Amino acid sequence: MADRDFHVEPIDYASGVEDLRRVREVVFVQEQQVPLELEWDELDPQCRHVIARDRHGQPIGTGRLTPQRRIGRMAVLAAWRGRGVGDALLLALMQQARQLGWADVSLHAQVSAEGFYARHGFVPLGERFHEAGIEHQTMQRRFDGAVAIDDSRAAVAALTALLQQSRRSLFIYSRALDPGVLDATALLEGMRRFAQGRRGAVIQLLLQDADAPQRNLSPLLPLAQRLPSVFQFRQIQEPADMAYPSAYAVNDLGGYYFRPLGQRFEGEAEWDNPGKARHLRDVFQRFWERSRPCSEYRALGL
Template sequence: MKARIRKYSWQLAPGHIRDIRQRVFIDEQRVPPELEWDDTDEIADHFLAVTPDNTPIGVARMFTALEETACIGRMAILPEYRGQGIGETLLQHLIHEAADNQYRELRLSAQEYAIPFYESSGFHVCSDTYEDAGIPHVDMRCLAPTLQAEGLESRNRPLLLGHDSRSWLFSDELRMLDLVDTLAGQTSQRLWLYDRFLDHDLYDRHRFRELISALARRHRLSEVRILIHDDKPLVKRRHQLVELMRRLPSKIELRLVNDDYPADDQPFMLADREGVVYRHAFDKPEGFANFADGGRVKLLTETFQRMWDTARSSLELRELPL
C-alpha cells in the first residue's frame, strides 16, 4: 500500500497522532501513559502516515539530540495496516529527512523483535539489550545518514557489516570519513589499520576516537592494531589515538613498518573478517569500502600480518609523557 507522510510540530499536530500512539503503545503494548507522553514531544517533529484517501495509519517523531545527531522514536503502525510496507515507507522518509538536514548520525531505540526491520534500512545495533517500559530494547544507529539514504534505493541492509556486499566508492574526504566511521562503529572484535602515518584530519577526530575506545573495551579479545611508516607527526603534535593507546596498551598497539621489507603501497582498514576501507594512494581520499568482502579481507589480512611481523615498536611514542 502506498502512503503519504505529513510533518507537524507538536503544537499543530492533529489528534490522530495522539490516537495512534494511544492505541499502539498504551492500549496494545501496555506502556504506562506517564512514560508515553514526555517533554520530548514539544521539541520533536512529528510525522503522520496516511493512505491515499487520507486515513491516518502510522506515526513517528524525530528530534535533535546533539548538534549533528537526530533521534527517531515513537514509531507505530496501526495493527490492521502492518505488513504492507507502511513502516518501511515511514522509516525511509525519516532517513531522507535526516540526510536533507545533514545530520551525521541517526539513532533510535528499537524493540528487540524489530531489529531485522531496522537493519534492512541500514541501522546497526550498538548496545546490549535493556528494558524500557517493561519491553526489551536495543539502541541502534547509522553513522552516515546521507549514505544510508543513498543506499536505500538499491541495497538491502545498506552499510551493514557482514551483509552489504556492494562496494561504496569515495573520492572526497567527507564520504571517506563516513565510511571509515561506519565500519569502525560496527567492528565487534578486530580492527587493523595500515597507513603512512596517522593523519590528523582522518584519525585524530573525537568520533573516531570514541568508536575505537568503545571497541577496545567491548570484549576481552578486542584487538586494535595500527601499522604506520612515520611516527614523527605523532611526536610533534598530540593525537587522540596515541593517548588512547597509551591508556589501553593491552588492546591497542602501534608499530612502525620495517623499510627493509616489502610494504604495501595502498592504505587500508580491516574490520573483523568482512569489512574493508581501501584507498588507492596514501595522499588522496579516493578508494572504496565494502562491508561484506571476506575474500579481499583475507588477502589483506595476510599482507598486514607479514608487515606486522617484521615491524618495530615506536620508542619515541613510548617515551612521551601521558
C-alpha cells in the same frame, strides 16, 4: 526481535496510527517543535512501519520504510534512549529492506545522530541541509557490494562501522595516522568504547611515518597510551614495503575500507566481504612481521 524490556514488531498503519502518534508526536512535535502538519504526510499510508513496545505492550519507539527506499521517522521516547531501542528499530527496518531485495537504503539523519547511523554502516552523501528547521545529512547503506567513500566524513563513518562490526580486532594501515579522520572526536570515542567494551580487543596500526603523529600531537596517541594492551603500533622499515601506495582498515568479520592512494580518503568500503577482508589481513600481517614496534609511543609525556 526481543529484549528483556522491549520488543520490535511490524505495525499496520491504518490500525496502528494511534500508537505511532503516541511516540512521533511526543518526540517530533513536542520535543523538537516540528509542525504537526509536517510530521504526518501522504507517504505514511504507503510505508512499512515498525514499532517498539515495552513489556506491557506500550509504544516506546517507531520507524518507517518508504517506497523510495528511505528509512525515516525514527523516534524513541526519552526514557528509553540509550537502551538499544533505536538499534533494534533500525535493524528491523534494514532486514525488511533486504527481504524486499533492495540493494540499498538511504535516510535523512539529524546531524546529532550521524554517529548512530554510521555504526550501522551508513555513509554520508552530499552536503548537509535543513529539514523542518533541523540540520540533516543524507546517508546511505548498501547491502550488495562496496559503497564509495569520497571524503573525510565518509571515511570516519566507514571506520566507525568497522569498529562496531568487529568481533575483537581492527587492523589499520596508514601513512601517518590520517589527520582529519583518525583524530575525529566521534571516531576516538568509538575506539575508546571498543577498547574498553570488548574482551581481548586489539587495534593494530601499521605506519609508514611514526614521527609525524608525535610532531602533530595526534590525539590518538594519548588514548593509546592509556590503553596499551589494546593499541599496538609498528612502523614499516623495508624499502619495498614503503613503496606500497595504498592504505586501508579491515576487521575480523569481513569488513574493510580500502584507499588506492594512501594520502587520499577516496576509496571503497564493504561490511561483508570475507574474501577481500582476508586478503587485506594477509597483506597486513606480512608487513607487520617485517616492521618495528613503535616503542617510543609508550614513553610519550602527553
